[in-house]
Amino acid sequence: MLQIDKNSFKKDYKKKFLEMHGTDIALGSEQRKYETLGVLIRDYVAGMWLDTTKKYNINKDKQVYYFSMEFLLGRLLGNTLLNLGIREVCKEALAELDVDLEKLEDLEQDQGLGNGGLGRLAACFLDSMASLGIPGNGCGIRYKYGFFEQKIIDGYQVETPDNWLRNGNVWEIRKSDKGEIVKFGGEIKVEDVGGKLVFNHINYEPVLAVPYDTPVVGFENDVVNTLRLWSAEPVANEFDYSSFSRGDFLKAIEYKNSVEAISQVLYPDDSFYEGKKLRLKQQYFFVSAGVQSIIRHYKANGGDIKKIDERIAIHINDTHPTLVIPELMRILLDEEGLSWQDAWRITKNICAYTNHTILAEALEKWPVDMFRSLLPRIFMIIEEINERFCADLWNKYTGQWDKIHRMSIIADDYVKMAHLAIVGSHSINGVAKLHTEILKKQEMSDFYYYYPRKFNNKTNGITHRRWLLKSNPKLTELLKDTIGPSFIKHPIDMEDFEAFKDDRAVQESLYKIKRENKEKLADIIYKNQGIEVNPDSIFDVHVKRFHAYKRQSLNILRIMNLYNELLENPNKDIVPRTFIFAGKSAPGYYLAKKTIELINAVADKVNNDPLVKDKIKVVFMENYRVSLAESIIPATDLSEQISTTTKEASGTSNMKFMMNGALTMATLDGANVEIRDEVGDDNIFIFGLTEREVLDYYKHGGYNAWEVCNSDLRLKKVTNDLINGRYSSDKDKFRSLYEHLLTYNDEFFVLKDFDSYLKAQEKVDVIYKNMHQWQKMAAVNIAHSGIFSSDRTITEYATGIWGSGFLYKNL
Numbered sequence: 001m002l003q004i005d006k007n008s009f010k011k012d013y014k015k016k017f018l019e020m021h022g023t024d025i026a027l028g029s030e031q032r033k034y035e036t037l038g039v040l041i042r043d044y045v046a047g048m049w050l051d052t053t054k055k056y057n058i059n060k061d062k063q064v065y066y067f068s069m070e071f072l073l074g075r076l077l078g079n080t081l082l083n084l085g086i087r088e089v090c091k092e093a094l095a096e097l098d099v100d101l102e103k104l105e106d107l108e109q110d111q112g113l114g115n116g117g118l119g120r121l122a123a124c125f126l127d128s129m130a131s132l133g134i135p136g137n138g139c140g141i142r143y144k145y146g147f148f149e150q151k152i153i154d155g156y157q158v159e160t161p162d163n164w165l166r167n168g169n170v171w172e173i174r175k176s177d178k179g180e181i182v183k184f185g186g187e188i189k190v191e192d193v194g195g196k197l198v199f200n201h202i203n204y205e206p207v208l209a210v211p212y213d214t215p216v217v218g219f220e221n222d223v224v225n226t227l228r229l230w231s232a233e234p235v236a237n238e239f240d241y242s243s244f245s246r247g248d249f250l251k252a253i254e255y256k257n258s259v260e261a262i263s264q265v266l267y268p269d270d271s272f273y274e275g276k277k278l279r280l281k282q283q284y285f286f287v288s289a290g291v292q293s294i295i296r297h298y299k300a301n302g303g304d305i306k307k308i309d310e311r312i313a314i315h316i317n318d319t320h321p322t323l324v325i326p327e328l329m330r331i332l333l334d335e336e337g338l339s340w341q342d343a344w345r346i347t348k349n350i351c352a353y354t355n356h357t358i359l360a361e362a363l364e365k366w367p368v369d370m371f372r373s374l375l376p377r378i379f380m381i382i383e384e385i386n387e388r389f390c391a392d393l394w395n396k397y398t399g400q401w402d403k404i405h406r407m408s409i410i411a412d413d414y415v416k417m418a419h420l421a422i423v424g425s426h427s428i429n430g431v432a433k434l435h436t437e438i439l440k441k442q443e444m445s446d447f448y449y450y451y452p453r454k455f456n457n458k459t460n461g462i463t464h465r466r467w468l469l470k471s472n473p474k475l476t477e478l479l480k481d482t483i484g485p486s487f488i489k490h491p492i493d494m495e496d497f498e499a500f501k502d503d504r505a506v507q508e509s510l511y512k513i514k515r516e517n518k519e520k521l522a523d524i525i526y527k528n529q530g531i532e533v534n535p536d537s538i539f540d541v542h543v544k545r546f547h548a549y550k551r552q553s554l555n556i557l558r559i560m561n562l563y564n565e566l567l568e569n570p571n572k573d574i575v576p577r578t579f580i581f582a583g584k585s586a587p588g589y590y591l592a593k594k595t596i597e598l599i600n601a602v603a604d605k606v607n608n609d610p611l612v613k614d615k616i617k618v619v620f621m622e623n624y625r626v627s628l629a630e631s632i633i634p635a636t637d638l639s640e641q642i643s644t645t646t647k648e649a650s651g652t653s654n655m656k657f658m659m660n661g662a663l664t665m666a667t668l669d670g671a672n673v674e675i676r677d678e679v680g681d682d683n684i685f686i687f688g689l690t691e692r693e694v695l696d697y698y699k700h701g702g703y704n705a706w707e708v709c710n711s712d713l714r715l716k717k718v719t720n721d722l723i724n725g726r727y728s729s730d731k732d733k734f735r736s737l738y739e740h741l742l743t744y745n746d747e748f749f750v751l752k753d754f755d756s757y758l759k760a761q762e763k764v765d766v767i768y769k770n771m772h773q774w775q776k777m778a779a780v781n782i783a784h785s786g787i788f789s790s791d792r793t794i795t796e797y798a799t800g801i802w803g804s805g806f807l808y809k810n811l
Contacts, residue, residue, distance in 0.1 A: 001220040002044055002084045009086075009093040016040045025097055031167060034077075034104040037094075038170030041080055045215045049224035056135045057301050062804050064129065064136040064313045065294055067287065067321035070119025070266065071126070071140050071227060074466070074626025075108040076171050076214075082470050083131070083217040110625045112146020112164035113229070115266065115584065116545040117652050118356055120626065121431075121790075122317055124463040124652070128794040130218035130225040131465065134804050139290040139321075141282060142172075142212050142229035145265045150584050150623040155600035159587050161265075172212040172229070180289040180296075181235065182207045184281060188376045199334050201377055206235045207259050209289030219465055219489070230289045232262035271588045277374065280366055284375055287323045295331055305336050309349035313802040316353040316425065319364045319417040325351055325424035326381040334377070340384075352427040352801045354458070355418065356649050358435070358443045359549070365414040382420060386410045389423050396450070407446050422447050422454070427801045429458045432650035432671040434691065442695070458797055459671055460650040461790035464491050467656045472634040474513045475660065475782070482506060487786060494786035500779060507775035510661060514637070514778075521635035525580075525619055531607060533617050537576035538768055541662070542640035543624055543632055546585040546592035549647040553737065554750045555579075555640055556599050558757060559618060560718045563602070566612045575765050578617045580632065582624035594737055596620070601727040601734075629656070636662040637774075638764060642687075642757065644748040645669040645694045659785035661778040665760060667753070671788070678784040683777045687760035688753040697749070705746040708754075715754055 004012075017025050017036045025033065056063065081087035091101040113119065122138065129136030146162035186204030190197055209230040216225040234256045261278060262285050270276040291314075298308055314324055325347055332343035357363070372379040386409040393404045405411055409419045422428050422444070428451075430436030436457035440448040448455050469476050469488065479487060483496040500506040518535040525531055542555050559579055566572055581599050585592035603618035621628060639657035641648075641664055648670035658664060658675060666672040667688040676684050689697075697703045709715045722738040725731045741750060768774050786792075798804040 001222065002048075002086055004044070004086055004089060006089055006093045006096075009089055010097060013037065013040055013093065013097065016043070025099065030103060030107055033099050034107045035168075035170055037090075037101075037104055038077060038108075041077070041084070042171060042215065044084070045080070045217055045224055048217075048222050049215050049226075051222070052224045053226075060301075060311060061135045062311050062313060062802070063294075064134060064315065064798075064802050064804050065139055065290065066122065066125060066129075066136060066315045066317060067139045067290060067324055068119070068122040068317035069140065069283070069286075069320035070114030070116075071111075071122045071138055071229075072114030072116070072119030072626060073111045073123045073214075073227075074630070075105065075110055077108050078105045078470055079127075079466055080215075080217050082465060083127075083219045085220045106627075108627075109164045109167065110627050111169070112162040113140065113143060113266070115147040117650075118318055121460055121652055123626075124461065124466075124790040125794055125797075126216045126225065126227060127219075127463040127465060128461070128790040130216045130223050131221065131463075132791060132794060132798075133218065133221060133223050134794065134798055136216075136225050136804075138216070138225075138227035138229075139286065140227070140229050141263050141266075141286045142231040143263060143266045144231075144260075147266045147584065148587065152596075152600060152620060152622045155597050155604065157585055157593050157596050169212075171214050173214075175211045175213055178211050178293065179233075180209045180292040182209050182285050182288045184284075184374055186376065188380065199377060199380075205255070205258070207262065207285060208233045208235045209285060211289070211293065228290070228293070230263065230286045232259050232285055234259045267586070269588050273370075276366075277370055280370065280374060283320050284323050284327070284378065287321050288327050291324060291327045291331060305332070306338070306342065306346075309346045312350055313352065313804060314350050315797070315802070316351060316421055318354065318356045319421055322353070322364075322417040322421040322424075323375075323378060325420060326378045326385070329381050329385075330377055333381070344385075347424060348426050351421075351425040352429070353421040353425040354429050354431065355421075355435075355439060355444075356431060358438055358649070359647070364417040366417070368410065368413045368415060371415050379415070382409060382415060385420070385423065393450075403446060407450070418444075419447075422451065426454065427456060428454050429456045429801065430649065431458065431460045432674060433457055433459060434646075434668075434673050435649040435670060438646055438691075456800060458793055458800070459674060459788075460652050460655070461788050461793035462652050462655045462659070463790050464659060464786070466630075467633065468659050471630040472513075472517070472660050474516065475510075475634070478506070478509050478513065479782075491786035491789035491791060495783050498780055498783035501776045501783070504772065506779065507772050510775045510778055511771055514635070514661060517635040518637075521631055524631055525621070528621070529619065531617065531619055533578045533619065534576055534614075537578045537617070538637045538764070539580060539635055540577050540638045540640065541580045541632060541636040541657075542642075543580070543582040543621075543629065544653055546583045546589070546595060548591055548595075548740070549644050549748050551642050551644060551748060551750055551753075552581065552583070552595050552599065553741070554642055554753060554757060555581075556595070556602055557715075557718050557750070557754065558761065559606070559616070560602060560721055561714050561758070562616060563606055563609075563612060564714075564717055564721075566615060570611050572615075574615060575768050576615050578619065580619050580621060580636075582621040582628065582632065584624060591736065591740060594734065598722075598727065598734055598737060605727055629653075633657055633662070634660045636660065637768070638662060638685075639664045641666040641669075641672050642753075643667060643669045644753075645689055645691050647748070648672075655785065655788040658781040659788070661782050663764075663774070663777055663781060665757075665764070675784075675788075678787060679777075679780050683780045685760045685763055687756040689749055694749065703745065703749065703752065705742050705751050708746075708751045709742060712751075712755060714758075715751055719751075 020036055021032050094101050126138050146164050148159040149162040151158040183201055183204040189200040189202050210233050211228045214227040216227055262281050268275045268278045270279050328347045329343050332338045397403050430439050440455050482500050487493040522533045522535050525533055600620050606618050633656050636657055639662040641654045645667045650671045665685045722734040723731055
């Protein structure tokens with residue numbers, strides 16, 4: 001743990017400011033003050049970072065490399081100060097220099113390296129690995145622009161560039177001398193040299209992958225791990241100067257633009273060929289650079305290539321990094337000269353795969369022609385893996401062509417990434433108990449029955465350091481006052497808080513803390529959107545990526561129904577509610593963008609209707625991101641986790657909300673099931689179809705959206721409101737939503753769950769009127785949230801998958 005006193009810090013800060021800006025602090029801008037603080041903290045960390053790396057190398061610790069397309073880190077300043085244990089010292093010292101730490105923290109840009117739960121999970125995992133002392137590294141892409149910055153203009157989502165690097169990034173260090181060459185296109189020349197086939201890659205397009213390293217600071221344990229992000233740059237000697245000199249400017253810069261596009265933006269639109277090809281290039285780019293770097297580092301520290309699986313573990317976070325498998329094979333075969341048998345054994349021992357979805361759209365597959373032309377040697381290796389795998393299948397399932405075709409890695413002119421990940425890994429895990437069972441018994445049953453020992457469950461988790469200690473300091477203090485501080489390093493100890501669930505003083509404190517957090521969020525809403533919301537209303541929150549299966553549509557139909565009821569009976573006795581939405585839709589996802597538009601249209605109508613203005617408000621907070629979540633989650637009374645059962649793999653926002661004392665409105669989907677098991681039926685609001693009912697509808701049919709709608713006058717009215725002009729003078733504006741629900745038979749059972757959802761919401765009203773009962777339920781949720789710490793999850797990964805030690809764990 002870093003030891004520094006207030007006076008030393010002031011001296012260091014003043015010196016650093018002068019070095020960087022050549023002027024006095026009083027004359028500096030807020031941005032310069034932030035940059036100085038960030039660089040100073042990074043300097044403090046540098047020694048621990050170097051020492052950690054040296055310890056890992058000297059001890060020959062097994063290194064874990066977590067490959068992910070996303071790392072949704074958020075802001076690093078506050079979290080780093082917290083983990084170093086010096087936030088209060090810095091705050092006091094800066095205040096004496098007339099510098100406001102909280103203002104500097106607010107200046108920091110969220111790092112634009114992710115979109116949703118996948119990237120935030122990866123960030124929580126990095127934090128936990130460092131805090132548990134696990135030798136862990138992240139590997140991803142340094143996107144110049146993030147997913148996109150969301151603006152809501154006239155109710156529409158408008159995507160603008162997320163230029164998160166406009167002011168630089170004080171946390172990263174460019175390592176130009178650690179660059180790797182990644183090869184695209186070209187041909188493979190095969191030669192027989194002394195009876196052994198040699199594969200030479202010729203006429204390829206080279207791309208220079210340059211690493212930028214960011215320190216990942218463990219909590220008060222002097223451990224600093226590394227997140228390495230790769231930037232795509234032209235190879236220096238590839239600029240066509242002669243073409244440029246002759247005036248052929250476009251040809252001269254074509255290569256440069258092609259290369260830089262690789263790390264330009266997260267998730268380019270893949271609805272057209274070039275966008276799909278760019279995604280494939282991105283995935284191979286960071287995988288190839290990462291694997292080359294790992295092997296180079298391992299060998300530089302005296303590692304025997306034939307024993308590399310004893311000291312290296314690579315984790316594939318969803319299907320995006322699956323090309324780790326053939327890339328590792330390529331290096332072991334072509335560059336290290338290993339036999340196929342040895343290379344394949346090593347590769348399988350090193351690689352492990354986490355599946356995050358059962359949605360077909362997210363189980364990536366690539367057209368064979370595109371794949372072969374872009375990655376010729378990698379395709380050859382995958383072909384060989386597939387041929388050997390299918391031969392093994394034939395030996396077990398002789399004559400069962402349909403089964404072998406279903407399980408093949410290459411089939412129907414596509415290369416299937418999930419199949420490759422399963423075949424080439426020693427472990428396949430789901431991220432919640434229900435999700436894992438669906439993978440095993442439904443979506444991947446063929447593979448499960450063939451590889452039963454590979455499949456396992458590791459329920460997701462969240463880092464309580466960011467989502468409780470940092471985001472909700474007053475709740476943290478209440479926990480320390482009641483149960484002591486042990487939960488900070490052992491979050492499972494939060495269970496002790498349940499003993500205080502009936503304590504009236506604790507209930508009053510919980511209410512007061514929540515009320516203050518709601519006031520802060522209300523101020524943010526008014527400042528940013530000019531909407532006044534009532535902190536005494538129920539803050540009913542639905543924040544997550546927009547997708548039809550997450551059913552923001554069910555929520556807004558419920559609000560439309562409540563609005564209709566209030567118009568018919570303005571004196572209806574309800575607890576006032578503030579409905580808060582936030583989240584982004586993929587740019588090409590028409591239905592999701594229409595749902596955002598509908599929410600804003602309803603908000604415009606409801607918020608300006610004097611008949612209901614004191615009873616309900618609807619707010620859409622634009623550009624949802626980690627730093628905004630840190631304000632919303634502690635202020636939430638009711639957390640909406642209402643995905644169609646069987647569709648959400650896990651969810652992690654559900655865990656963040658419960659840890660902050662929100663109650664959950666939930667279907668029995670993903671980790672909601674485990675939350676229910678922890679808190680009991682009396683401390684959560686459950687509604688909707690069960691897993692068995694949903695799977696039965698999908699398998700046997702029998703669901704008729706028209707019948708459901710016509711049998712419920714409330715539903716008939718709100719669906720008609722989509723096309724009768726109530727929310728737009730253009731009656732066809734929301735027709736696509738109407739047709740999705742009715743004409744196309746509502747594939748996510750929004751209408752079927754509508755009545756059950758409304759009944760559960762009525763229970764919310766009744767219970768919220770009894771403050772003591774509500775806070776008792778909140779206390780139970782807080783107490784049982786410790787099991788959902790990512791420290792628990794990472795401990796399970798380390799012991800059950802990676803075989804990694806906890807050399808510097810906090811005890």
